[in-house]
Amino acid sequence: MYQLISATPSPYARKVRIALIEKGIPFELRTEVPWHGDTATPAYNPLQKLPVLVLPSGAGIYESRFILEWLEVKHPEPPLLPDTKEDVLAARQVEVIADGICDAVVLLFFERQREAPSEPWIARQRRKVEGGVRALAERAEAADGGFLVAGRFGLADIAAGTALRYLAVRFAEFDWAAEYPALAAMSARLESRPSFAATTPVPQAITEKVV
Ligand SMILES: N[C@@H](CCC(=O)N[C@@H](CS)C(=O)NCC(=O)O)C(=O)O
Structure with missing residues (x-):
């Protein structure tokens, strides 16, 4: 299953959470404070920010825009991008x-x-x-x-x-x-x-x- 490294106020993480829910993709929410020294983000994202979508392989997909792009390719239905x-x-x-x-x-x-x-x-x-x-x-x-x-x-x-x-x-x-x-x-x-x-x-x- 996917894991999403997220923070409760983060609008960037919220975009991804909403997209995952709208597409019906199950995921485990891993809530962090990205500004604290114990954040796991550096293990997955060289830019040390969340959201990070952690794949079952352990690889991290990061940056909210790119994650949404990635989801659209890997899980096209229902589409979140328009047709034209x-x-x-x-x-x-x-x-x-x-x-x-x-x-x-x-x-x-x-x-x-x-x-x-x-x-x-x-x-x-x-x-x-x-x-x-x-x-x-x-x-x-x-x-x-x-x-x-x-x-x-x-x-x-x-x-x-x-x-x-x-x-x-x-x-x-x-x-x-x-x-x-x-x-x-x-x-x-x-x-x-x-x-x-x-x-x-x-x-x-x-x-x-x-x-
Ligand atoms: N452009 C990035 C922005 C992500 C971002 O700024 N995340 C904040 C949390 S809301 C963060 O992790 N900041 C930690 C830092 O910049 O060190 C995206 O869309 O994912």
Whole structure:
């Protein structure tokens, strides 16, 4: 059976958990704090990050985008990518935006833990988060109550939904839902799907010094 090295707040790991559930692939969840010295991630991923999908052979497949790509090849049904090349590009563009939001939130989260956080750095990350959410909102408005790409649930919804819910965990002061009602409605619909409801992000205590 596959093992997934995951962390409870991680939007990247959540993308993979949702994809595995949607595809009906059994896996064992191995929950870690990747910022702690005892993390197993270096044994499987030279970049020392999670998520890592550990195969029965002991090999590690890492990086959420690549894991989803790998799953699509090895377990094509049900597909999480759309049928046409244009729609695949649209879905991947949403994933770029969603991952970019999460990357900026991670930078912001750790900057705030420094003794003297840099306000220009924080403002720069905030702009990325706000710009990314605005770009998702435009797509949600165009989708008019449906899924983000090609009218079918898939990668774009997984990426956007996990990024948006991560904001509540790490950047709750940004009330994006008040600003973008169509996006908020889309997020709520996604969170009620069984694969989302089973993977609601939960903060983790990071007890070792990171920055
Ligand atoms: N682009 C990566 C990001 C993964 C990532 O940043 N994971 C975090 C946990 S949410 C991590 O393991 N960080 C440990 C570190 O950077 O040292 C992906 O999509 O998998």
